[in-house]
Amino acid sequence: MIKLNVAPFITRHVLFALVAGGLGGVVFMFFLIEFDHYTSSNAFCTTCHSMTYAEVSYRDTPHYDSPSGVRASCGDCHVSEGIIMATYDHAIGTKDLIKQLFGPDYDDPVINLLHLPEAAFAARDWFRKRDSATCKRCHTLEAIQGERANTAAIHQEETDGKSCIDCHYNLVHRHVPSEQTFKREAWNAMVEEEFGLESGTAERMLADEG
Amino acid sequence: MIASLSCPRPLILIPLNLMVAGVCVLLAAGAAQAAKVELSAEHWGNPAGERCVSCHEKSSAGLVRQWHESAHREAGINCLDCHQAEAADVDAMEHEGEIIATIVSPKDCGRCHTKEYEEQAGSVHAEAYAKIETRIPALAHQMTGGAMQVAGCDQCHGSRVKVLGDGTLDPATWPNSGIGRVNPDGSKGSCSSCHGRHAFSKAQAREPSACVRCHSGPDSPDKEVFEASKHGMLYAAQRDQMNLDGDTWIAGQDYTAAPTCTTCHMGAAGKIPATHDVGLRNAWNLNQPVSHQQYLVLFEDGSKLERPANEAPPRRGSELEKTDGSLAKVRAVIAPERRRGVMSLVCLECHGKAFTESFMTQFDNVVELYNSKFGEPAQAIMRALYEHGLLSPLPFDEPLEFTYWELWHDEGARARHGASMMSANHAWWEGMYLVGRNFYSRFLPQARAVAGEQAAELIDPILAASGQHAWLNETAQGNPILGWMPPQPEAPEPEPTAATSADEGEGEGEDEEGGDQ
Numbered sequence: 001m002i003k004l005n006v007a008p009f010i011t012r013h014v015l016f017a018l019v020a021g022g023l024g025g026v027v028f029m030f031f032l033i034e035f036d037h038y039t040s041s042n043a044f045c046t047t048c049h050s051m052t053y054a055e056v057s058y059r060d061t062p063h064y065d066s067p068s069g070v071r072a073s074c075g076d077c078h079v080s081e082g083i084i085m086a087t088y089d090h091a092i093g094t095k096d097l098i099k100q101l102f103g104p105d106y107d108d109p110v111i112n113l114l115h116l117p118e119a120a121f122a123a124r125d126w127f128r129k130r131d132s133a134t135c136k137r138c139h140t141l142e143a144i145q146g147e148r149a150n151t152a153a154i155h156q157e158e159t160d161g162k163s164c165i166d167c168h169y170n171l172v173h174r175h176v177p178s179e180q181t182f183k184r185e186a187w188n189a190m191v192e193e194e195f196g197l198e199s200g201t202a203e204r205m206l207a208d209e210g
Numbered sequence: 211m212i213a214s215l216s217c218p219r220p221l222i223l224i225p226l227n228l229m230v231a232g233v234c235v236l237l238a239a240g241a242a243q244a245a246k247v248e249l250s251a252e253h254w255g256n257p258a259g260e261r262c263v264s265c266h267e268k269s270s271a272g273l274v275r276q277w278h279e280s281a282h283r284e285a286g287i288n289c290l291d292c293h294q295a296e297a298a299d300v301d302a303m304e305h306e307g308e309i310i311a312t313i314v315s316p317k318d319c320g321r322c323h324t325k326e327y328e329e330q331a332g333s334v335h336a337e338a339y340a341k342i343e344t345r346i347p348a349l350a351h352q353m354t355g356g357a358m359q360v361a362g363c364d365q366c367h368g369s370r371v372k373v374l375g376d377g378t379l380d381p382a383t384w385p386n387s388g389i390g391r392v393n394p395d396g397s398k399g400s401c402s403s404c405h406g407r408h409a410f411s412k413a414q415a416r417e418p419s420a421c422v423r424c425h426s427g428p429d430s431p432d433k434e435v436f437e438a439s440k441h442g443m444l445y446a447a448q449r450d451q452m453n454l455d456g457d458t459w460i461a462g463q464d465y466t467a468a469p470t471c472t473t474c475h476m477g478a479a480g481k482i483p484a485t486h487d488v489g490l491r492n493a494w495n496l497n498q499p500v501s502h503q504q505y506l507v508l509f510e511d512g513s514k515l516e517r518p519a520n521e522a523p524p525r526r527g528s529e530l531e532k533t534d535g536s537l538a539k540v541r542a543v544i545a546p547e548r549r550r551g552v553m554s555l556v557c558l559e560c561h562g563k564a565f566t567e568s569f570m571t572q573f574d575n576v577v578e579l580y581n582s583k584f585g586e587p588a589q590a591i592m593r594a595l596y597e598h599g600l601l602s603p604l605p606f607d608e609p610l611e612f613t614y615w616e617l618w619h620d621e622g623a624r625a626r627h628g629a630s631m632m633s634a635n636h637a638w639w640e641g642m643y644l645v646g647r648n649f650y651s652r653f654l655p656q657a658r659a660v661a662g663e664q665a666a667e668l669i670d671p672i673l674a675a676s677g678q679h680a681w682l683n684e685t686a687q688g689n690p691i692l693g694w695m696p697p698q699p700e701a702p703e704p705e706p707t708a709a710t711s712a713d714e715g716e717g718e719g720e721d722e723e724g725g726d727q
Contacts, residue, residue, distance in 0.1 A: 048571055150268035158265045177377030178304030180297050192376020 029083065036086040040075020050106035053113070057174045064172075070138070077125070077134050077172070078118070104209045113174075114192050114202055117184075120176040124169055143178035239648030241252035247322045254322070258308060259288030276409040292318060293661065301394040302375045311381065313371065316392050317397035325487040334489035336399040338390025339368040340533055348605040357384065359585055364388050366424035368400060389424065413454035418445065423470045428620045430497065430627060431636060436471065438633035445467035452699070459484075469556075480557040489516070492554040493516035493546040494577055496626040499618040501577045501710040504548035509538035519546050569632075576637060580622055583678040584649050588617055591657050594668045610656040621645045650682075 004116065038044055045051045051074075063072045078178050079089045099106070106112050126135070144155040177183070188202035266289070267274045277283050286716040295302040295311035302309050310637040316336070320327025330336050342363070350359035360369070360382055368388030372380035389403040405411075414420060418436055425432035434444040444451070448467035448521045456464045461479035469477075475491060485491075494501050495516065502518035513532055517524065523545070524530050529537045533717070550570065592614055595601045601608055606615075625641025628634070653672075660667040673679045681687075688695055 058721075141633060150271070154265055154268045158261075175376045175378055180304050181302040181377060183300070183375075183377075186300070186373070186377075187375040193375075 020197055036075075036079065036090060036152060039090055040079045040086070042073050042074060045074040048100055048107075050100060050112055053116075054173055061172045072138065076137065078126075080130065080133060081137060081151050102205055110191060110197070110202075111194050111205065113194070114188070114206060115178050116174060117179075117182055117187060120169075120173065121179045121182075124165055124179075127165035128163060132198065135164040135168075211288060224463065248324065249322050254288075254291040255286040256288060256290040256294065259290030261306075262289035262293075262308075271409045276407070280411070282407045282408075282410060299395065301371075301377075301379065303377055311394075313384070313393055314401075315393035315395050315397045316399040316401055317393070317395050319401045320397075323401075328487075328512060329486035330399055330401075331397070331512060332509075333487040334492075334516070335389045335403075337533060337543075338366070339364070339370065339391060339392055340398065342367055342371070353606050358387075368392065368398075368403075372661065412456075412459070416452075416454050416459060416470060416472050416477075418442075418470045418472075425471070430625050431624055431640070432627060432631065434640075435628050435631045435633040435636045438635050439631055441469050445470060454582060461556060466560065472554050474553065477556070478521070479559045482552060482555050487514070490544075491549055491556070493550040493553070494626075494630075496577070496620075496630060497623050499589045499614075500581050504549075505546065506544040507540055507543045508544070508550060510541045511538050564603075569620065573629050576642070577626055580625055582644065582676060584645050585618060585622060587672050587676045587679075588614060588649065588653060590672045591653075591669055594672070595657065595660055598661075598664065598668065600662075600664070600668075608660070610653070610660055612651045613648065613656055617645060617648050621648055 042055070046055050063077070065071075075086075079086050079093075083195065104111050104115065106115065141155055145152050146155075169178075188206075189199070191197070191202050192199060258405030263274060263277075272558065277289075290310070292314045293310045293312070295309050297309050299311055301311045301313060303311070312673060316327050326624065334341075336670050346359055346363050350356065350363050363510050364386055366388050367534040369383040369386040369553070370392040371394055372383045374380050375396050387400045387402045389400060390398055391400040391403075392398055393400075403423075404606065405415050418433065424430070426434060435653070437446070445468035450520065451465065451467040452470075453459065453465040458464055459477060461469060461473050461477055466662060471477065475488050476485055495504055495518075502520060505517045505519055505523050507517055507524055507530060508516040509530070509532065515532055517528065523543050524540050526540055528540050530540055532538050554570065556565050557569070561569075592601070592610075593612075601610065605611055614652075621641060621644040625638075625645055628641045630637025654669070657669055661668050686696060
């Protein structure tokens with residue numbers, strides 16, 4: 001029998017555990033990559049009916065339909081790059097799943113629209129905290145040309161201290177004002193008008209959620 | 211009905227020197243030139259505004275260039291000085307780190323241009339939308355569609371700007387720079403209606419073209435009237451002598467070549483101060499079915515109201531209902547004679563007293579002729595047809611309603627505007643001739659058809675009471691204008707002469723004689 005000169009605590013069981021754990025780890029990593037990939041897809045996100053409302057406006061924008069054929073999926077913008085951060089984002093994102101299951105009825109278009117501003121503010125904060133990292137997966141500041149010559153100049157000369165999201169919001173999803181100028185009453189009135197509801201209904205619906 | 215439609219007291223009875231005395235109150239209001247901004251310069255020149263310029267020079271170079279060449283730029287006023295907003299403002303939005311609003315309302319401009327803001331508030335310009343808001347649906351929504359209110363009515367009258375719940379401006383109400391725009395901050399008007407963004411050039415606003423966007427076309431052809439007048443003739447020929455860029459622009463002092471719209475309706479002249487209340491000097495309302503001379507009621511709260519002079523003037527200190535339905539205390543009442551007096555003082559910079567008074571007489575006579583012969587009878591006939599249920603109350607569902615509308619709103623307005631500003635063509639061929647043609651060949655036949663058997667009861671007495679339609683009964687009158695003279699049996703038979711001895715001629719003569727016998 002071959003006698004390996006290893007530390008005495010490396011027993012056969014430990015060796016087996018190391019190999020099995022290593023292989024298991026690799027398999028788990030592959031699983032995570034595939035999991036993150038799958039859970040970043042449009043198809044997965046829109047399995048919840050509540051997410052189809054966000055999809056409607058997205059489909060009208062160049063992020064869905066660009067002449068070059070590049071299409072940004074939900075996850076391309078809303079899930080960070082790299083397995084660690086992507087997994088982290090998904091882990092944090094499970095709170096959305098919990099809210100979907102146990103919170104307000106986001107599948108109801110009225111409820112959904114009433115809550116859209118908070119979702120938009122949170123998403124903007126998310127982009128700002130990451131310095132618009134997911135934008136930069138595709139967009140390179142130095143390479144931005146735009147349709148007009150001066151678009152390039154603006155991005156070269158006017159962007160110090162700014163992140164993409166500071167200027168570019170309301171690009172893909174339904175227009176929501178900035179948090180600073182948002183007016184809940186006006187938003188509620190808009191929702192009521194859009195769905196033909198009596199004045200005051202929106203406020204009551206929000207209050208009923210507790 | 212007819213009895214109550216008596217003509218207002220003609221202005222011509224009031225001597226011009228009394229008018230001059232009457233306008234003293236108005237003269238005391240200010241100096242004889244454009245008001246200087248009194249706000250101190252520390253209130254503008256927001257440093258953050260320089261950042262706007264740097265970016266917008268690239269993103270919208272045209273408007274920044276206009277600003278660069280403006281007096282605003284020269285005085286150190288930048289984008290943010292006008293566009294900055296409070297987050298609580300209904301139309302506030304975040305833009306590149308600043309809270310701004312797209313619309314700069316008269317109230318915003320009034321932070322510096324206080325005098326102009328206060329003058330325009332409550333004027334016929336500022337109230338241009340509020341005045342017609344309830345009348346718009348008939349033509350713009352029922353007859354055509356909402357798209358036409360946006361592209362038509364509102365472009366001149368202004369829109370009621372709606373800020374949507376998502377913070378954007380409703381495209382059904384904006385972009386709009388109509389003169390009576392109801393702004394998100396509640397103020398009425400749009401300075402950029404006449405003062406083109408972003409240069410805000412004095413010279414541009416003094417040009418007649420500043421008014422043309424709205425004061426042209428079939429219902430208020432003031433562009434066409436001015437161009438066809440002696441005033442317009444002189445302006446076109448001597449535009450280079452108009453000193454349009456002058457710091458001050460007092461008629462008779464800074465320029466004498468010709469008047470523009472601004473000169474008479476707003477401009478400084480002699481001792482008359484400039485005013486941004488464009489209707490202040492108008493004694494008549496020329497855009498109604500029947501013209502009335504008007505009081506201008508000034509309220510304690512700074513607002514104003516036009517009231518027809520055939521009603522008793524409101525007392526100073528009494529409460530009166532404003533256009534928006536609220537009550538306000540009357541501060542002063544300016545009689546039509548005083549308003550005419552101010553206008554006449556502008557005339558006097560270039561014309562003599564007798565000339566001015568006599569011109570006003572000619573003008574008043576046209577308005578009174580229109581009123582008494584066409585406007586009042588047509589209005590009374592329409593009222594009778596509505597009251598008797600012969601016309602439905604719904605507007606523009608019957609041909610007669612279009613006929614009546616065009617009679618006063620288009621043709622009648624053209625006649626009156628033509629006379630007010632000396633275009634013979636518009637006073638007559640484009641105006642009163644068409645009023646007469648419409649009245650006799652369309653309006654009356656249609657009204658009689660609508661009235662049916664009741665025509666003799668409802669229509670004829672109204673025509674008779676006006677006393678100006680009796681000529682219709684003299685059907686045997688000679689007709690040189692259309693080339694037909696009726697045979698005159700009383701005339702002695704002409705002696706046959708040698709010159710008319712041809713066979714055929716004699717034969718005709720015999721036939722006629724035979725017929726007579």
